[in-house]
Amino acid sequence: QVQLQESGPGLVKPSQTLSLTCTVSSGSIRSGGFYWGWIRQHPGKGLEWIGHIYFSGNTYYSSSLKSRVTISVDTSKNQFSLNLTSVTAADTAMYYCARVKMATTNFFDYWGQGTLVTVSS
């Protein structure tokens, strides 16, 4: 069973860059038909999609975050990463990584446990 684990700083200062990594185990990030995605959830709020990446580097991003988001993949480490620039308190949220089945369909079948990122000076 595929497992995902988020890692990265739990505290980021305003205007800085939030950087998180998701390590995939018990499965290859190069698996065909699967993208790898990031989702966040503000405290007490609903789920917000951030973006997906394929192992080849093809990406899709949320239109509201597109100007500040970069998702990258490192197939040698079986990891993918999220960079979110110029963060503010509004970026304080639980960040989840997930595997995305994406072909004729789109759904998140495996999720990481999530990591809380707080933006504060």
Added chain:
Amino acid sequence: QSVLTQPPSVSAAPGQKVTISCSGASSNIGTNYVSWYQQFPGTAPKLLIYDDDERPSGIPDRFSGSKSGTSATLGITGLHTGDEADYYCGTWDNTLSIYVFGTGTKVTVL
């Protein structure tokens, strides 16, 4: 802001049935498969239904999904306290080229 609308909450007595609606548009639900996620407080969401009405291995048949036009529905029968959680629908939107989640519904067992 979400383009998929769900009722904020639904409730029913133990053993009863609840349904959760997810209303969208032709560019999302009307064209693409819908999935549903269950989230308990403090935990990651879990896939409950995919491709409108398919259950992943291990999901009991008390959970069911359906879709008609631009709306999807999650049904939970034989409700018990262990089903108290937040439920989200989700799908791809072709016009916006983004994945969209529903606003979320809290299920309460009375």
